[in-house]
Amino acid sequence: MENVIECRNITHYYGKRLIYEDLSFAVPRGRILGLLGKNGTGKTTTINILSGFLQPRSGECLILGEKIGQMNPLTRRKISLLIEGHVQYQFMTIEQIERFYSRFYPNWKREAYYELMSRLKVAPHQRINRMSCGQRSQVALGLILAQDAEVLVLDDFSLGLDPGYRRLFVDYMREYAKAENKTVFLTSHIIQDMERLIDDCIIMDYGKILVQMPVEELLGKFRRYTTQVEADFKLKDTEGIYNPSVIRSSMELFSMLPEEEVKARLAAQGVGNLSVERVGLEDAFIGLTGKY
């Protein structure tokens, strides 16, 4: 499958602080990829590199086959960008912003924008800076739908939104991307939203990628194991076992290994009587990255 977004061996520092080293990933056409990571792991840094607002120390990123730093400006017609916090020109009204953007995009779909705007309980002449964050998210989403780009880059789309607006955004985006075969790269700090939306995920920890795979495959393999142990029990570092923790005498750990394999490895350390359960994406994320 053709890769629409491709990053190769990206290394970036802020001053002397390493953000990540040799980060590589690709997003095939028509897939929705979510980048998950704790605060400070480099999600927004990655978005900034992808949108051309940050020059990585080394490595290269390509969108639609063009290097981002040397991209033909007209190629940006095929790329929609949602800035963290649904930032838009605050001094414009719903009508003015539509009129402004429509001049830049030949495939502009005015009806798609106004269809979404009709759901908002705001006057067409209301300025964006007087709207709630939820209403602004709908304006941003409407503009993305009207632009009809091939690639969508969305930075923390759920920031500041209440559950209703988040659900509306996710459902609209999913339906749109799938129906129109759009490629989406996004981040969000609310992982339940991602689970409804994304096909593939990258889970990042400080400086590296922990997991990069389809969500279905991750949730198919990932399990939480719980059991009772002595309060001072400490599990030795064991390959394939993630973030074991003991609170009072309850031990919790995570793994993607087959159940028999996990049981065998734990039995070698005197741990038995394990309860196993499937987990959602949020628990998988916590299981991989830890609680703090």
Added chain:
Amino acid sequence: MIKAIYYKEWIKTRWYCLLALLLSSGFAGYAMMRVARVCSLKGADHLWVVMIQRDAIFVDMLQFVPLFLGLAFAVVQFAPEMHHKSFKLTLHLPIRASKALASMLVFGGAVLLGIFALSLLIMWAYLHTVLAPELWRHIILSTLPWYLAGVAAYLLTSWIALEPTWKRRVLNGVVAVLLLRIYFLAPAPEAYNGFLPLLALVTLMYSLLSMLSLSNFRDGRQD
């Protein structure tokens, strides 16, 4: 696409444009009213004598008005772009970033020049009826460095506003103050006459400084 950029700039700055127009024309008109009052009380010949003997130009109150208007114009135009870094939206438009910024600066510069030209026209409209050509030209030429300072203040403030890091903003601010000082060094009327074309050229060159800020912004420079 350039028209759309002008449209955005117009929406952002239209109320300030009106205010700046009223202020600039108002100050010019008020200065002319004062001249007219002297004229009606003591006669035009008295004006001539004072101008020639005491080197007076009667419009000193206008000295810092263009400077203030230019500075405020840049703040009104570029502060909303830097708020939540929405300048990224402009840079993501399918147009060369330098072209987008140049269009914004052309818009601001053209509006300012229009406002300043109207003030000069107001002064000329009255002065040429009571003063000899040599004398009204003397007044108009003496005010030109102030209007150039207004354009310079606009371009230098744009440079500072677009700069993404505070350290550089402070440094740029210091440099801008020193550069603006050049426009107010010589107190004598028409002192800049021989230097005006070069000063105008240098003033236009300040627009290139905003391109440095643009480059820093696109490289993701941070404090």
